[in-house]
Amino acid sequence: MLGLGAMSMPASLFDELTAIVGAGALLRGDEELRVYDCDGYTLERSRPEVVLLPRSTREVAAIVRACNRHDVCFVPRGAGTGLSGGCLPIRAPVMIGFSRMNRVLAVDVANRTARVEAGVVNREVSARVAAHGLQYAPDPSSQPACTIGGNIAENSGGPHTLKYGVTTNHVLSVQLVRADGEVVELGGVADDGPGYDLRGVSIGAEGTFGLVTEATLRLVPLPEAYRTLLAVFDRVDDASAAVSAIIGRGIVPAALEMMDALMVEAVEAAYHFGFPKDADAVLIIEIDGLHAGLARQAERIETVCRERGAREVRVAADEAERALLWKSRKRAFGAVGRLAPNYCTQDGVVPRSKVPEILRTIRTIAAEQGLRVANVFHAGDGNIHPILLYDERDRREVDGVLVAGRKILEACVALGGSLTGEHGIGVEKMDLLPLLFGAADLELMRRVRRVFDPDLRSNPHKIFPADSAGIEVREPQRRAAL
Amino acid sequence: MLGLGAMSMPASLFDELTAIVGAGALLRGDEELRVYDCDGYTLERSRPEVVLLPRSTREVAAIVRACNRHDVCFVPRGAGTGLSGGCLPIRAPVMIGFSRMNRVLAVDVANRTARVEAGVVNREVSARVAAHGLQYAPDPSSQPACTIGGNIAENSGGPHTLKYGVTTNHVLSVQLVRADGEVVELGGVADDGPGYDLRGVSIGAEGTFGLVTEATLRLVPLPEAYRTLLAVFDRVDDASAAVSAIIGRGIVPAALEMMDALMVEAVEAAYHFGFPKDADAVLIIEIDGLHAGLARQAERIETVCRERGAREVRVAADEAERALLWKSRKRAFGAVGRLAPNYCTQDGVVPRSKVPEILRTIRTIAAEQGLRVANVFHAGDGNIHPILLYDERDRREVDGVLVAGRKILEACVALGGSLTGEHGIGVEKMDLLPLLFGAADLELMRRVRRVFDPDLRSNPHKIFPADSAGIEVREPQRRAAL
Numbered sequence: 001m002l003g004l005g006a007m008s009m010p011a012s013l014f015d016e017l018t019a020i021v022g023a024g025a026l027l028r029g030d031e032e033l034r035v036y037d038c039d040g041y042t043l044e045r046s047r048p049e050v051v052l053l054p055r056s057t058r059e060v061a062a063i064v065r066a067c068n069r070h071d072v073c074f075v076p077r078g079a080g081t082g083l084s085g086g087c088l089p090i091r092a093p094v095m096i097g098f099s100r101m102n103r104v105l106a107v108d109v110a111n112r113t114a115r116v117e118a119g120v121v122n123r124e125v126s127a128r129v130a131a132h133g134l135q136y137a138p139d140p141s142s143q144p145a146c147t148i149g150g151n152i153a154e155n156s157g158g159p160h161t162l163k164y165g166v167t168t169n170h171v172l173s174v175q176l177v178r179a180d181g182e183v184v185e186l187g188g189v190a191d192d193g194p195g196y197d198l199r200g201v202s203i204g205a206e207g208t209f210g211l212v213t214e215a216t217l218r219l220v221p222l223p224e225a226y227r228t229l230l231a232v233f234d235r236v237d238d239a240s241a242a243v244s245a246i247i248g249r250g251i252v253p254a255a256l257e258m259m260d261a262l263m264v265e266a267v268e269a270a271y272h273f274g275f276p277k278d279a280d281a282v283l284i285i286e287i288d289g290l291h292a293g294l295a296r297q298a299e300r301i302e303t304v305c306r307e308r309g310a311r312e313v314r315v316a317a318d319e320a321e322r323a324l325l326w327k328s329r330k331r332a333f334g335a336v337g338r339l340a341p342n343y344c345t346q347d348g349v350v351p352r353s354k355v356p357e358i359l360r361t362i363r364t365i366a367a368e369q370g371l372r373v374a375n376v377f378h379a380g381d382g383n384i385h386p387i388l389l390y391d392e393r394d395r396r397e398v399d400g401v402l403v404a405g406r407k408i409l410e411a412c413v414a415l416g417g418s419l420t421g422e423h424g425i426g427v428e429k430m431d432l433l434p435l436l437f438g439a440a441d442l443e444l445m446r447r448v449r450r451v452f453d454p455d456l457r458s459n460p461h462k463i464f465p466a467d468s469a470g471i472e473v474r475e476p477q478r479r480a481a482l
Numbered sequence: 483m484l485g486l487g488a489m490s491m492p493a494s495l496f497d498e499l500t501a502i503v504g505a506g507a508l509l510r511g512d513e514e515l516r517v518y519d520c521d522g523y524t525l526e527r528s529r530p531e532v533v534l535l536p537r538s539t540r541e542v543a544a545i546v547r548a549c550n551r552h553d554v555c556f557v558p559r560g561a562g563t564g565l566s567g568g569c570l571p572i573r574a575p576v577m578i579g580f581s582r583m584n585r586v587l588a589v590d591v592a593n594r595t596a597r598v599e600a601g602v603v604n605r606e607v608s609a610r611v612a613a614h615g616l617q618y619a620p621d622p623s624s625q626p627a628c629t630i631g632g633n634i635a636e637n638s639g640g641p642h643t644l645k646y647g648v649t650t651n652h653v654l655s656v657q658l659v660r661a662d663g664e665v666v667e668l669g670g671v672a673d674d675g676p677g678y679d680l681r682g683v684s685i686g687a688e689g690t691f692g693l694v695t696e697a698t699l700r701l702v703p704l705p706e707a708y709r710t711l712l713a714v715f716d717r718v719d720d721a722s723a724a725v726s727a728i729i730g731r732g733i734v735p736a737a738l739e740m741m742d743a744l745m746v747e748a749v750e751a752a753y754h755f756g757f758p759k760d761a762d763a764v765l766i767i768e769i770d771g772l773h774a775g776l777a778r779q780a781e782r783i784e785t786v787c788r789e790r791g792a793r794e795v796r797v798a799a800d801e802a803e804r805a806l807l808w809k810s811r812k813r814a815f816g817a818v819g820r821l822a823p824n825y826c827t828q829d830g831v832v833p834r835s836k837v838p839e840i841l842r843t844i845r846t847i848a849a850e851q852g853l854r855v856a857n858v859f860h861a862g863d864g865n866i867h868p869i870l871l872y873d874e875r876d877r878r879e880v881d882g883v884l885v886a887g888r889k890i891l892e893a894c895v896a897l898g899g900s901l902t903g904e905h906g907i908g909v910e911k912m913d914l915l916p917l918l919f920g921a922a923d924l925e926l927m928r929r930v931r932r933v934f935d936p937d938l939r940s941n942p943h944k945i946f947p948a949d950s951a952g953i954e955v956r957e958p959q960r961r962a963a964l
Contacts, residue, residue, distance in 0.1 A: 110835040111864075133732045134675055155674040161509035166674045168682070169651065174946035182922055189832040190865065192637040192648045192686055194901045194911070194918060195945060196927050200650070200682035204674055244592055293772030349672040353592040374779045382593075383672070419676045424776060429676070436676060440664055444933065445678050451929040463677065 009049050009069040009072055009093050009382045017052060019092070025100065027051040027218060036077065036095055040142075041085040041428050043344060043398075048075065048095035055100050057183060057213040058425045059173060064211065064458075065181035067094055073457045074208045077330045078119065078150030081142040083345055084426030086153060086206045090461040096211060104128050105214070109115050111189075112219040113172060118212050118315040119151025125217060134219040137164035138479045139329040152212050155204030157422035159255040159329065162380040163288075164220070166422065176202055179453035187216070201448065206424050207459035209452035223254070223288035227298040228325055231283040231305040232276050234262055238309035239281035240356035246285065247352060248311055251297060255286040255327055256380030260359075262339065263374040263387070270335035276312070283379065284311075284329055332376040333387070339374065342391035344401045348409050350417035352382040361411045362386045369400035383421035384412070399419040409436060425463045456479070491575045493533050495552045499534060499576070502544045506583065509533040512656060517576055518559065522624075523567040523910050525826060525880070530557065530577035537582050538694040539657060539665060546693065547663035555939045558689045560601065560632025562622040565827055566908030568688050572943040578693060582630050586610050588698070593671075594701040595654060598739045600631025607699060607936055616701040618631040619646035622904070623812040634694050637686030639904035641811065642916055645770075646702070646863040648904065650685040657696040658684055662933035669698070683720040683930065688906050689941035691934035703771035705736070709780040714758050714767040718742055720791035721763035722838035725861045729834060734781060737768040738862030739811055742841075744821065745856040745869070752817035753810040758794070762886050765861065766794075766811055783806075812840065814858040815869070821856065822871035826883045830891050832862040832899035843893045844868045851882035865903035866894070892917060907945045909930040915947060 018026050027033060028050045037047040054060050067074050073092035088409065089095055092446065096120030105115040109132045114125060122143040126138040139158035140146055152174060164170075173187030187199030202209050204320070233239040239258055246253065247404045259267065260281050268275040275282060283305070283324060287297050302313040316322040328335075336343045350358045366373035366388065376387040388404055390397035402446075409419050413435050419425070425433060446464060449456075500508050502666065509515060510532045519529040536542045549556050555574035558815060561581075562569060571577055580601030587597040591614045594608060604625040604933065607618040621640035621870060622628055628638070639648045646652075655669030684691050715721040721740055733901030743762050751755040757764060765787070769779050784795040798804040810817075818825045832840045841857065848855035848870065859867040870886055872879035891901050896916050901907070915924065928946060931938075 108833075108835075111833045112729070155679075159675055165647075165651070165672065171646070184923060184926065188831075188900050188918075189833055189898065190863075190900045190903050192639055192650070192902070192904050194907050194915060195923075196930055197650065197686055198930065200924065201679050201930075204679055221734060224732075245886050247594070247760060248592065250706075287661065289771060290775030292778055293775035296774055297772055325560055349670075351590075351593045353590075381672075393683065417670065418617065418670050418672045420674070421672050426675050433676060436670075441666060441677075444666065447933040448678055448680065448683075448930065451933060456797075456801070465578050 010070055013066060013072060014050065015407065016138060017050065017063060019115050020062045020066065021054050023082045024383045025053040025055070027053070036080070039080040039082040039085060039087050040107055041426065044085055044088060044427055045178065046088050048089040049093035053097045054098045058176065058210055060096060060179050061183050062211050063094070063180065064097060064177055067457065068181055072462045074458045076149065076153070076211045078147035078153070079121070079142070079145045080235060081146040082150060082154060082426065083347065083423040084420070084428040086424050086426040088427050091429065092460055095428055107132070107136070113425045114217045114219055115214065116148055117214055117219060118147060118152070120148050122146050122151060129219055130222065133222050136170065136217055136220050138167045138170055139218050148217070149212050151204070152203050152423065153207050154424040157378065157381070157383065159257055159378060161378060162256055162423070163252055163254040168200055171203055172216040172218055173199055173266065174202055176210050178210040179188055179455065179458040181344045183277050188247075202423070206426065208449055208462055210300055210458050225291040225294055226286060226288045226322060227294045227320045228299055229285045229298060230316070230325065231285065231310040232279045232312040233281045233283070233310055234279065234313070235309065236281040236359055237281055237356050240359065240379070242283060242305045242308035243355060244353060245308055246301055247380065249300065249304060251287070251301060253285050253380060254288045255284065257284040258282070258375065258376070258377055258379040259284070259329070259332065260375040261371065262378045263332060264376060265330045266339050268331050269338055269414050269439065271324065275328070276425065276433045287469060294476050324468040329376070331402045336374060336387055336389070340372065340391060342390050344388045344390065344405065346384070346386045346388065346405050346408055347382050347420050347423040348412035348417060349421040350382045350384065350412050350415045352380065354415040354417065355379055355382055355384075358384055358411060358415060359460045362408055365404050365407045365411070366468045369404045371397065371400050371404060378421070381421065382417065406432065419466060427462060430463065430465050432465070492552055492553055492789055494546060495554060496532065498548045498844055499532065502548065503534050503536050504539055504714065507535040507537070509535070518562070519561040519643040521564040521567060521569050521631035523565050523908065525907055526567055526570060528570050528572055530571040532578045533579055533926045535579050535582045539659065541661050542578060542693055542695050543659045543665050545576070545578060545779065546659050546661065550663055550941065552632055555942045557941045558635065558693045558883065560629035560635070561624070561627045563628040564636060564908065564911040565829065565905040566633060566902070568944065570909050572909065574942055580629060583695065589614070591616070595934075596699045596701055597696065598630055598699060599696055600634070601628060602630050604628050604630060604633060607645065608651060612704065615704050617704050618652065618699055619702050620649045620652055623815065625812075630697055631694050631698070634697060634762055634904040635687070635689050635903065639860065639863070639865065641739055641860060643860060643904070644738055645736040646732055652700045652840050653681070653685055654698040655681055656684055656694045658692050658694055660692040663939065686906070688908065688944055690931055690944055692940050693834065698927055701941065707773040707776055708768060708770045710803060711767045711783055711802045712782060712796045712798070712807065713767065713792040714761045714794040715763045715765070715792055716761065717791060718763040718841055719838050721765055724765060724787045724790035725837060726784055726790065726830040726857070727944070729862065731782065731786060733769070733783060733943065735767050735783075735862060737766065737772045738860070739766040740764070740857065740859055740861040741766070741811070742857040745814060745858045748817040748821050748856060749810045749814050751820055753806065755806050755810045757810070766807060801940060811858070818856060818869055818871070822854065822873060824872050824874045826870045826887065827867070827889050828868045828870065828890055829902050829905040830866050830899060831892050831896035831903040832864045832897045833891050834862065836860055836897045836899065837866075840893060840897060844890055847886050847889045847893070848952055851886045853879065853882050853886060860903070863903065864899065888914065909944060912945065912947050916947070922948070
């Protein structure tokens with residue numbers, strides 16, 4: 001645990017918080033708190049002193065104001081599916097969970113919007129509006145569990161980002177409880193609203209501006225039809241070349257995903273889709289749109305893949321096969337459990353044309369550390385997700401994962417890419433931010449942060465290497481999961 | 483002129499500026515400056531003391547640093563096609579024009595990006611990449627003249643915003659010369675970059691954060707095919723209902739534009755497309771995508787329009803007819819010159835479902851002021867553009883335009899809409915901002931502005947009603963064009 005003993009909360013604050021949410025929505029027992037000590041990034045852990053489960057923006061604002069009065073920091077938490085430790089409490093004794101703020105408040109079919117609370121599960125939104133022929137487009141792999149509030153904090157992507165864009169492209173406005181407890185609505189009905197785009201700068205701020213409690217989401221029509229193709233390659237480089245060639249032909253697939261041999265092996269063992277076990281790489285390519293145009297476009301994609309060396313191209317025969325293919329892809333991380341006791345997913349970006357090069361570099365770096373690596377990623381976006389396999393009981397492997405992760409991201413930046421495509425900085429990549437940003441850039445960001453949270457109370461010690469001037473930030477303890 | 487006499491620049495600054503850009507790139511004669519005293523918003527005018535035409539980011543940064551040393555404010559100017567007075571110099575003696583920074587620096591076909599200088603004309607970008615099957619999607623009606631830098635300042639839209647989004651959705655990064663002369667690059671290769679989205683908050687900042695000198699643009703594939711339909715209605719309300727019905731059927735047109743009777747009359751007189759002169763409203767509906775799917779979708783649109791009372795639906799027969807139709811639409815403002823000596827274009831937004839209501843309200847408000855009004859607008863976005871006709875020699879009419887403009891925007895806000903869809907606040911709507919934002923919201927924005935420009939030197943006295951605390955801002959003089 002991270003120095004929490006030294007900053008225990010005053011008893012009077014417990015009383016105030018209990019009065020706000022009720023005893024049934026305040027967790028403080030050791031057993032109760034255990035599940036809140038990490039998110040999907042399990043290399044570091046830290047437990048809050050109390051978890052609150054408010055039911056309204058009013059309650060959230062009251063909690064935040066109480067924390068302000070007592071000079072206590074707080075951290076928001078959605079479903080805990082994040083992959084960079086964004087909701088890890090570091091010197092923030094109060095955790096505010098959104099699991100009880102899970103209502104879809106209104107659906108406006110004519111204007112294609114939905115107003116939701118932050119704790120609504122991503123997939124629930126699309127389920128609620130499907131009958132109207134609409135969907136909420138951003139679809140992170142964790143969409144059966146992750147929440148809209150968490151998606152907004154991390155500006156989440158997903159397989160369909162390639163065509164539809166990320167979270168910020170689908171959130172018209174957010175209700176933000178600022179770090180001082182003021183409630184503001186940022187954004188509006190128009191893409192280009194008056195004044196500065198404070199909506200946009202809040203999305204992806206990882207909870208450091210305050211807590212998003214509600215949002216107005218843009219809905220888009222469900223495509224009339226899909227075609228989902230599986231292309232099988234004997235060489236990863238051929239698969240990468242096919243990705244470039246598809247894009248180069250002016251096709252905009254809805255999704256363009258790649259899995260390498262090790263990933264295919266794990267996924268096939270788990271879900272029995274019928275992936276060939278001897279392939280070096282597969283591409284999952286989905287196009288959507290009007291029924292009439294898809295058949296010919298699918299043929300063009302098949303032709304491109306075969307020209308680039310695909311030994312087999314299969315089209316999902318029906319919706320059931322499509323669903324199984326996507327299940328295999330989206331639960332790929334889960335299947336990795338079959339390969340090793342532990343794994344760490346990295347998240348980096350390279351220009352699309354650099355995908356073959358970064359894949360070779362990843363293999364080399366993993367080999368240097370004596371680690372196995374599986375790759376499943378958004379190839380069309382250049383958004384890589386190497387999964388480093390390890391055993392947490394082996395200290396050498398744990399260290400190797402940390403070294404390899406850093407080297408992979410350094411390679412991404414060297415290729416003109418970036419440190420994260422969709423998972424955020426959290427605690428995981430704080431040390432790496434200076435790879436991409438100079439001191440002046442970081443200072444500009446810190447100053448923006450202080451506009452929203454001058455006292456650095458909302459999700460402190462995230463994103464920036466040492467964001468409290470004059471306060472020594474202890475390096476989060478690098479250790480394996482308990 | 484706005485109090486410029488009182489703040490003449492020191493002679494030594496002239497010398498420094500001349501040394502930076504050379505005498506041939508410094509304009510200061512009365513005749514030379516005359517064309518710089520307004521943009522497309524001609525109700526207010528103000529002349530800079532000097533116009534500089536730098537050729538590089540280095541020169542821009544040097545100009546800005548010189549202005550800082552002399553405590554002199556500056557204002558950027560693209561092509562001057564803006565419609566809210568965004569580049570009107572108010573107590574900013576130095577104008578920095580971007581007409582000589584007009585190079586496309588690089589086109590990366592594989593990654594679908596272009597790096598351009600701020601002064602590149604919008605349409606030039608698409609022209610340069612068309613051979614690769616690519617385009618730059620945002621297409622303001624002024625695209626043959628307006629510049630990328632101006633588009634970024636205003637976060638410009640255009641007819642194809644409905645499908646493709648506005649400028650911010652197509653700019654991956656910007657190079658910003660901050661108000662203190664520091665050069666920073668904001669944004670990167672990924673939609674969801676690490677840290678805060680300072681790229682996003684800079685786009686639409688109307689030059690108040692500093693000066694954008696370069697940008698990396700996202701390119702998208704040219705559609706394989708288009709279908710462009712003209713639907714003719716005897717009643718505006720039927721046309722509005724058709725807009726809602728098309729969207730309601732899950733169709734996402736690339737563009738969905740409306741022109742009312744007066745607008746059609748002016749456009750037909752100017753461009754002879756063959757619009758029926760007795761129609762109450764026409765819709766221009768464009769769909770794009772794969773060739774195969776378009777015919778059936780066009781049929782669906784035609785069916786919807788006829789169900790809603792269209793008396794005629796025509797499909798553009800070929801590319802020439804499509805081009806003429808779009809020329810008629812995009813040059814509609816020019817055609818208005820035939821109707822009255824002067825006109826003022828408003829820019830507001832309502833939820834799409836409120837289009838019929840706002841059109842009725844606009845008619846009532848204009849009638850109250852004894853003014854004629856023509857409407858041409860992005861109906862699919864709910865982004866209205868009523869054009870108020872007047873004669874600047876008639877003081878009563880000028881006052882009526884100002885009153886009507888304000889009332890129309892108040893009505894937009896009352897319907898759940900917004901003060902501007904794409905033209906910005908500039909000087910035109912500073913007084914109206916409090917209709918939409920409370921004091922706390924405005925203070926938040928002011929504080930963000932001060933992060934980038936603590937001394938309020940870059941394009942001062944814009945957006946915010948009185949953005950220099952302690953400085954009395956003279957109300958811009960409301961008067962007709964000279």
